[in-house]
Amino acid sequence: MSVIVRFAPSPTGVLHIGSVRTALFNWLYARHCSGKFLLRIEDTDKLRSTEENAKAILRILKWLQLDWDGEPVIQSTRIERHKEVANKLVEQGKAYFCNCSPEELALKKEAAIKEGKSYKYDGKCRNNTTHYIEGKSVIRLKTDESGETVLDDLVQGRVVTENSQLDDLVLLRSDGTPTFMLSVVVDDHDMGVTHVIRGDDHLTNTFRHIQIYRSCGWDVPRFGHIPLIYGPDGTKLSKRHGAASAQDYIDLGYLQEAIFNYLLRLGWSHGDDEIISREDAVKWFDICDVGKSPARFDMVKLQNLNAHYMKARNNESLLASIKPFLNTELSEMQTNRILLGLDGLKSRAKTLVDLVKSALIYVEAPEAYDEVCAKYLMPENVELLKDMIKIIQSEESIQQDILLERAKALANSRDVKLVEIAQALRSALCGYLVSPSVFEIIEILGKDESIQRIRRFIDLDM
RNA sequence: GUCUCCUUCGUCUAGGGGUCUAGGACACCGCCCUUUCACGGCGGCAACACGGGUUCAAAUCCCGUAGGAGAUGCCA
Numbered sequence: 386m387s388v389i390v391r392f393a394p395s396p397t398g399v400l401h402i403g404s405v406r407t408a409l410f411n412w413l414y415a416r417h418c419s420g421k422f423l424l425r426i427e428d429t430d431k432l433r434s435t436e437e438n439a440k441a442i443l444r445i446l447k448w449l450q451l452d453w454d455g456e457p458v459i460q461s462t463r464i465e466r467h468k469e470v471a472n473k474l475v476e477q478g479k480a481y482f483c484n485c486s487p488e489e490l491a492l493k494k495e496a497a498i499k500e501g502k503s504y505k506y507d508g509k510c511r512n513n514t515t516h517y518i519e520g521k522s523v524i525r526l527k528t529d530e531s532g533e534t535v536l537d538d539l540v541q542g543r544v545v546t547e548n549s550q551l552d553d554l555v556l557l558r559s560d561g562t563p564t565f566m567l568s569v570v571v572d573d574h575d576m577g578v579t580h581v582i583r584g585d586d587h588l589t590n591t592f593r594h595i596q597i598y599r600s601c602g603w604d605v606p607r608f609g610h611i612p613l614i615y616g617p618d619g620t621k622l623s624k625r626h627g628a629a630s631a632q633d634y635i636d637l638g639y640l641q642e643a644i645f646n647y648l649l650r651l652g653w654s655h656g657d658d659e660i661i662s663r664e665d666a667v668k669w670f671d672i673c674d675v676g677k678s679p680a681r682f683d684m685v686k687l688q689n690l691n692a693h694y695m696k697a698r699n700n701e702s703l704l705a706s707i708k709p710f711l712n713t714e715l716s717e718m719q720t721n722r723i724l725l726g727l728d729g730l731k732s733r734a735k736t737l738v739d740l741v742k743s744a745l746i747y748v749e750a751p752e753a754y755d756e757v758c759a760k761y762l763m764p765e766n767v768e769l770l771k772d773m774i775k776i777i778q779s780e781e782s783i784q785q786d787i788l789l790e791r792a793k794a795l796a797n798s799r800d801v802k803l804v805e806i807a808q809a810l811r812s813a814l815c816g817y818l819v820s821p822s823v824f825e826i827i828e829i830l831g832k833d834e835s836i837q838r839i840r841r842f843i844d845l846d847m
Numbered sequence: 848g849u850c851u852c853c854u855u856c857g858u859c860u861a862g863g864g865g866u867c868u869a870g871g872a873c874a875c876c877g878c879c880c881u882u883u884c885a886c887g888g889c890g891g892c893a894a895c896a897c898g899g900g901u902u903c904a905a906a907u908c909c910c911g912u913a914g915g916a917g918a919u920g921c922c923a
Contacts, residue, residue, distance in 0.1 A: 393923090394923095395922085395923050397922080397923070427923065429923080430922065430923065433922085433923090483921095487920095487921065490920095490921090497848095498848075500848095501848055501849095502848075502849085503848060503849040503850080503919075504848095504849090504919080505849095505919080523921055541851090541852070541853095544851070544852075545851095546850070546851070547850085550849080550850055550851095550919090552919095554920095555920085555921050557921085558921040559921060560921080562921085564920090564921070564922085564923090565922070565923045566923095568923090569923085584917095585852075585853095585916090585917065585918095586917055586918070587917095587918090587923095588851070588852075588917075588918075589850075589851060589852095589917075589918040589919070590918075590923095592851095610852090612852090612853080612916090612917095613916075613917075615915095615916080617858085619915065619916075620915090620916075621916080621917080647859095650859065650860080650872090651859065651860095652859085652860090653860095654859080654860055654861070654871095656861070656871085657860090657861070657870075657871040657872075658871090658872095659859095659860095659871075659872050659873085660872095676860080677852075677853065678852090678853050678854065679852095679853070679915090679916065679917090680858085680859060680860090681858065681859080682858095683858050683859065683873070683874085685858080685873065685874060686858070686859065686872080686873045686874080687873095688873090689872085689873055689874085690873090692885095692886090696886080729885095731886095732885060732886040732887090733884065733885045733886075734885085789882080792882080793882090796882095802882085803882050804882050804883070805882090806882075807882030807883065808882075808883065810882085811882085811883065818883060818884080819883055819884040819885080820883070820884075821883095821884085821885085822882070822883090823882065823883085824882080
């Protein structure tokens with residue numbers, strides 16, 4: 386039997402980073418098994434679903450290179466089919482019309498809570514031969530009242546629930562629309578899904594889903610409930626923790642391969658391997674190896690991985706990734722300077738945002754200077770800078786090694802440390818005191834631009 | 848409240864009865880490299896939630912306890 390999995394996000398909001406991991410695990414499992422990875426957009430909540438959200442989901446999956454098979458299934462187009470299944474269950478006596486009003490049920494629930502009892506629908510309409518009332522009736526499933534339902538979960542292991550815990554869930558709402566419980570089961574069945582890999586928050590729902598499968602007489606797929614991702618405080622990762630959506634991480638300047646690797650290692654591992662390529666991930670991944678315990682999201686570790694993957698990228702592709710973060714178009718000269726400077730820049734950055742900030746030295750002269758730079762405007766430092774201007778002017782080649790040697794000689798003759806000259810130059814060239822090698826920067830900027838920046842700095846009144 | 852699940856360094860994890868004086872990675876600390884800061888190299892700190900069993904032997908199996916999380920919708 387070939388494996389068919391699916392990712393079924395609802396476009397009611399932005400794509401959560403936890404959902405991305407669910408998508409990733411589904412994709413990996415499908416590719417590992419040479420199976421199919423299907424996509425279904427669960428847009429039945431028409432009030433909250435938007436076209437933009439749906440598009441954003443597809444865009445992010447593409448960005449992460451999680452390619453899906455076939456066309457995405459749009460759940461809202463399948464409502465008639467869902468209704469058909471619900472009505473058939475009524476005909477077969479496996480479901481029934483319930484005319485209890487939401488208000489009535491809310492009261493019962495409130496009363497139950499007051500008494501400290503657990504609430505579940507009391508099945509008032511279950512044995513009535515109630516007739517359908519337009520706009521009022523819902524269809525409820527006749528859930529097994531006794532016995533137990535066993536779930537042999539691929540991740541969580543064997544989980545058993547007493548059927549008495551389950552109540553008669555709503556299949557079709559009073560407005561005639563299907564609930565998630567119904568839709569998800571019907572669609573998974575119709576799409577031929579063999580393995581349902583989803584977040585752990587669905588685990589208890591699964592017992593209800595199994596009831597529906599059985600009532601319909603359908604094969605129950607295998608389930609794998611992956612643990613949720615927590616924030617640093619150990620509760621479900623959310624907006625409150627800062628970045629929670631996939632787009633947030635893109636905007637923060639994380640590379641696709643870093644997010645892939647990070648999410649992969651959250652709850653899954655392969656011996657001592659930390660840096661794992663897509664190919665190896667596909668080769669090694671198995672849903673059974675996913676851990677049962679939830680993991681906390683660690684931004685710092687993501688940053689470390691991101692730094693690694695930035696260093697691993699070639700400069701052309703890094704430049705392409707940086708461009709969306711720049712608010713100006715680059716001239717050819719600026720582009721070339723950045724390309725040359727990227728080696729020195731990328732080992733110093735954690736994110737693309739960092740990288741862009743530091744790359745600005747190759748785009749334009751400093752707009753402002755850090756206060757600490759003022760120190761290098763003292764007369765003796767200005768003298769050093771003037772000497773450096775002479776050196777830069779006189780050298781035929783301003784190759785960084787040569788400049789370094791000349792600067793060392795200058796330091797010697799003036800009886801100062803090289804660091805004094807370097808920091809003075811850095812102030813002039815960058816406007817701050819942390820950067821790649823100043824001699825490299827001079828080489829890349831060229832004689833004219835370098836001298837111009839130094840002169841401008843010397844003339845400053847700080 | 849009820850149901851379900853989870854618990855190894857700060858974090859992600861390896862481990863599945865003896866090879867565990869518990870391994871790796873991130874973070875942190877120190878040293879080296881060094882024109883700054885990074886990178887890189889070397890080293891260090893640091894964990895089996897607790898209590899009972901089972902066993903010659905338990906991080907590993909069982910039972911409790913504690914803590915945490917999720918579910919408990921005519922949301923998905």
